[in-house]
Amino acid sequence: MRRGLLRHLRHYHYRCAARAADLRRGEDGQTLLLGIGVIAVVAGLLLVVAGATAVYLDLKTLTSLADSAAAAAVDGVDEDGYFEGVEANGAPGRLTDAGVRAAALSDLEAQPDRLESVQVRQASSPDGTTAIVTLTAESRPPFLPWGAIPARGFTITATGSARVSTAQ
Numbered sequence: 001m002r003r004g005l006l007r008h009l010r011h012y013h014y015r016c017a018a019r020a021a022d023l024r025r026g027e028d029g030q031t032l033l034l035g036i037g038v039i040a041v042v043a044g045l046l047l048v049v050a051g052a053t054a055v056y057l058d059l060k061t062l063t064s065l066a067d068s069a070a071a072a073a074v075d076g077v078d079e080d081g082y083f084e085g086v087e088a089n090g091a092p093g094r095l096t097d098a099g100v101r102a103a104a105l106s107d108l109e110a111q112p113d114r115l116e117s118v119q120v121r122q123a124s125s126p127d128g129t130t131a132i133v134t135l136t137a138e139s140r141p142p143f144l145p146w147g148a149i150p151a152r153g154f155t156i157t158a159t160g161s162a163r164v165s166t167a168q
Contacts, residue, residue: 051141058115058139059156065111065118066135066160072107073100073123073131074162095125095164104133116140121157134159 076099101123108118115137122134140153 047143051143054141055139062137063158066133066158069104069107069133070131070160070162073103074164076103094128097124100125100131129164132161
């Protein structure tokens with residue numbers, strides 16, 4: 001009986017080993033395919049994150065340009081009229097829409113950090129003491145197939161404001 005059991009176990013062991021070998025042969029190359037798929041997904045996610053970061057940085061640059069243009073408009077207030085009390089359009093040191101636009105355009109031309117197609121959408125002074133400058137630009141993130149996607153990019157908008165301070 002012991003001998004029959006031993007022969008039966010040996011036969012079962014050989015069958016299991018042969019079955020395991022068959023299973024291993026049937027899965028050759030599957031791991032490589034899975035690895036390539038995982039690498040492709042990770043690379044795609046990295047490119048999406050890099051594109052989103054590029055748009056975010058363009059927006060931050062445009063916001064900085066809008067703030068700088070608004071500050072330049074406020075800085076361009078006529079100092080003689082402001083400090084001596086000479087009235088320009090009804091109050092000393094008053095901002096005008098034309099003055100805000102001119103100062104914003106001048107400041108944009110002087111900036112070394114330029115985005116693609118920056119435009120002054122609005123430059124005004126609603127109350128004569130606050131300059132509001134709104135800029136638009138096109139953001140074209142890298143890694144997108146712009147030849148295959150017929151687009152100009154994403155339009156981004158930023159608004160900056162500055163106020164004339166009369167504190168002593």
